[in-house]
Structure formats: structure tokens, C-alpha cells
Amino acid sequence: MDGIHDMGGTQGWGTVRIEPDEPVFADLWHGRTFALGLASMGVSGTNLDAFRHSLERLHPLDYLQHGYYGRWLSCAEQLCVDSGILAPGAVEARARRLRGEDVEEPADVETRKPQYERGGAGSLRDIDAAPKFAVGQPVRAKTFRKSGHTRLPAYIRGHAGVISAIRPAAVLPDSTAHFTGEDPQHVYTVEFTSTELWGEDSEPATLFIDMFESYLEAS
Amino acid sequence: MTDYPHSADYPSPQLRVEALEALLTHFLRKLGRKRKAPDFVH
Numbered sequence: 001m002d003g004i005h006d007m008g009g010t011q012g013w014g015t016v017r018i019e020p021d022e023p024v025f026a027d028l029w030h031g032r033t034f035a036l037g038l039a040s041m042g043v044s045g046t047n048l049d050a051f052r053h054s055l056e057r058l059h060p061l062d063y064l065q066h067g068y069y070g071r072w073l074s075c076a077e078q079l080c081v082d083s084g085i086l087a088p089g090a091v092e093a094r095a096r097r098l099r100g101e102d103v104e105e106p107a108d109v110e111t112r113k114p115q116y117e118r119g120g121a122g123s124l125r126d127i128d129a130a131p132k133f134a135v136g137q138p139v140r141a142k143t144f145r146k147s148g149h150t151r152l153p154a155y156i157r158g159h160a161g162v163i164s165a166i167r168p169a170a171v172l173p174d175s176t177a178h179f180t181g182e183d184p185q186h187v188y189t190v191e192f193t194s195t196e197l198w199g200e201d202s203e204p205a206t207l208f209i210d211m212f213e214s215y216l217e218a219s
Numbered sequence: 220m221t222d223y224p225h226s227a228d229y230p231s232p233q234l235r236v237e238a239l240e241a242l243l244t245h246f247l248r249k250l251g252r253k254r255k256a257p258d259f260v261h
Contacts, residue, residue, distance in 0.1 A: 029232050029233045029236045032236050032240070033232070033236055036236065036239055036240065036243070039243065040243075043243060043246070043247070066232070069232070070232055073232055073235055073236065073239070076239060077235070077239055080239075080242075080243070085243070085246050086242055086243075086246070090238075090242055091235055091238045091239050091242060092229065092230065092235075092238075094237075094238035094241060094242060095230035095231075095234040095235045095237070095238040096230055098230070098234045098237055098238060099230055099231075099234055108249075
């Protein structure tokens with residue numbers, strides 16, 4: 001889906017500051033949020049792709065203001081609400097009580113975890129279909145726009161590249177994020193030039209983007 | 220279209236972590252009461 005999360009390939013965000021001695025968790029609550037994020041996927045019966053899709057659905061202002069682990073915290077909460085583990089507003093109400101406000105907490109709700117079958121552990125799968133594309137073959141990223149989850153970045157769509165490598169087949173996040181099946185398919189590393197993506201005046205560079213087979217068409 | 224409302228007065232992340240941990244613990248304890256204890260192999 002379109003949204004503030006898909007900022008790859010865009011400009012105007014300022015210089016990326018790299019901290020040479022950056023700690024794994026800059027604050028205690030970051031580490032606890034990391035653990036809660038992983039726990040939320042297990043408790044809610046969802047998966048990593050559903051977690052990423054919940055990131056995409058954050059309010060744009062919150063996405064930009066809350067920072068990396070702030071986003072994780074919102075998603076952990078949302079997955080639990082989606083699956084009926086927590087009532088909507090339960091975390092906010094409890095947090096307000098913790099800071100001394102006299103607010104009523106919502107009653108427990110009925111759990112409604114998603115029902116879907118996994119084809120195995122992890123994301124890699126063996127499939128019988130032969131790869132549709134070969135190394136060295138020109139391809140073009142499709143221009144589709146989805147209201148749901150996809151791992152095809154907006155700045156790649158419609159642009160031409162060349163297959164650089166064929167990777168192991170994997171489940172399609174566009175499908176698993178919505179619990180509609182795994183739809184495993186081949187994954188390709190596709191080589192794009194910066195001039196193809198951003199025009200002749202762009203800084204010379206080569207980009208290698210991993211893409212699912214259904215994201216590509218022959219060029 | 221976002222699913223989440225924006226609140227300018229949302230509690231701090233530290234308090235939300237405390238709240239989420241407590242609520243998940245409550246849920247898991249409630250779940251545990253409904254389940255038979257697992258048979259561990261020694």
C-alpha cells in the first residue's frame with residue numbers, strides 16, 4: 001500500500017547520521033519493546049508480514065514522530081487488538097491509569113486469531129515450478145498499486161532492470177500478511193541503474209533489489 | 220488509509236510498555252488457567 005513507510009528512493013529527508021558506537025538499545029524500553037513485538041506475533045497468531053503491514057497502517061504523523069521502537073510498540077499493540085487479545089484502547093487506558101488518570105479500562109474481548117496454514121517453518125519453500133526468468137534477462141517491475149501489503153517499493157515500479165541472481169523460493173508477503181495463503185514463488189535479485197530510477201543527472205550507482213516473481217514482467 | 224487514530228496526548232512509550240506487558244501477562248495467565256498443564260518428559 002502507499003504510505004509514509006515507503007520512503008525508499010525519495011529525497012529531502014536530510015543527512016543520515018551514523019553513530020559509530022550506537023548501542024543495540026539506546027533506552028531500556030527499546031529492548032522491552034523488541035521483546036513485546038516478537039511476543040505479540042506469537043500470542044496473536046500472526047506473522048512477520050502482518051507485523052510489517054501493521055507498520056504501514058500507522059498514522060503518518062505517528063510513523064514519523066514515534067521513532068523506530070515507538071512504531072514497534074504501536075504494532076505490537078495493534079496485532080493484539082486485531083486478534084482480540086486486547087480490547088481497543090486497553091493499552092492507552094492502562095497507561096493513563098499508570099500516570100495517575102482516573103480512566104475506565106475496557107472489558108476483555110473475545111479472541112479471534114487468524115486461521116491459516118503454514119507450509120513449514122521460516123519463509124523459504126521448495127516449489128516445483130521452474131523460474132520464469134533467467135540470469136541476464138531484461139525485466140521490468142510491474143506498476144501495480146495495492147491497498148494491502150507489498151514488498152515492491154514505489155520507486156522501483158515501472159522501471160527496467162536485469163536479473164542478477166535467482167534466490168531460493170519464498171512465501172509471498174503480499175499474501176501471508178493477510179492470511180490468504182503462502183503463494184510461494186521464486187525470488188530474484190534484480191540490478192537497476194541509478195539513471196534508470198532517477199534520471200540522467202543522478203549520482204552513478206547500481207542497485208540490487210530482491211523481488212518476488214509476481215512483481216516482474218519480461219522487458 | 221491509516222487504521223490508527225493519531226493522538227497528540229498519547230502516554231509515554233515507557234508507560235505504554237508497562238501497560239502492554241501487564242495486559243499480555245494478564246491474558247496469558249487467564250489462558251493458562253483454561254489449559255491443562257503440559258506433560259514434561261524428564
